[in-house]
Amino acid sequence: MAILTVSTDTPGAIAKGHRKHRLGATMLSDRALEVTDAFGLRNTGFHSGPPPPIAPKALPVPTSLLVDASGKVLWMDQSENYQRRSDPDYVVAALRKHLDAPAAVTTAS
Numbered sequence: 001m002a003i004l005t006v007s008t009d010t011p012g013a014i015a016k017g018h019r020k021h022r023l024g025a026t027m028l029s030d031r032a033l034e035v036t037d038a039f040g041l042r043n044t045g046f047h048s049g050p051p052p053p054i055a056p057k058a059l060p061v062p063t064s065l066l067v068d069a070s071g072k073v074l075w076m077d078q079s080e081n082y083q084r085r086s087d088p089d090y091v092v093a094a095l096r097k098h099l100d101a102p103a104a105v106t107t108a109s
Contacts, residue, residue, distance in 0.1 A: 006030045008059060036060040039073070064091050066098055074098045 003025040007014060014027045028035070036042050041060040064086040066075040075094045077086045 002026065004028060006035050006060070008033070008036075030060075033058060033060070039063070039065065041078075062086075064094075066094060 005025050005027045006029075007027065008030055009017070010031065011029045014029055018027050030036055033042060036058075041063050042058050043061045062079040062085050064077045065073055067073055075098055077090065077094070079085060
């Protein structure tokens, strides 16, 4: 299992945040919204950043996905508030349910 994050941030901003927050996930830049669009997650109704080309032309809806190796979405949680992300305990419960491995998945303190 691999944990990935996808963001519209630049690779440099992602690297800086990765070091700052000591995240264990692989963090990917999706400036062209290719991954966002592949999963139908584009939020064109709200944009708070600077105009393109500095910022992407749209933002993704904050979403947590559990995707299998073939690309099939097994579980999804989308936030109704663009400033909120999925609660870690809620994500862990979904992982346990779909991966059937209760001892293998824990939240970090």
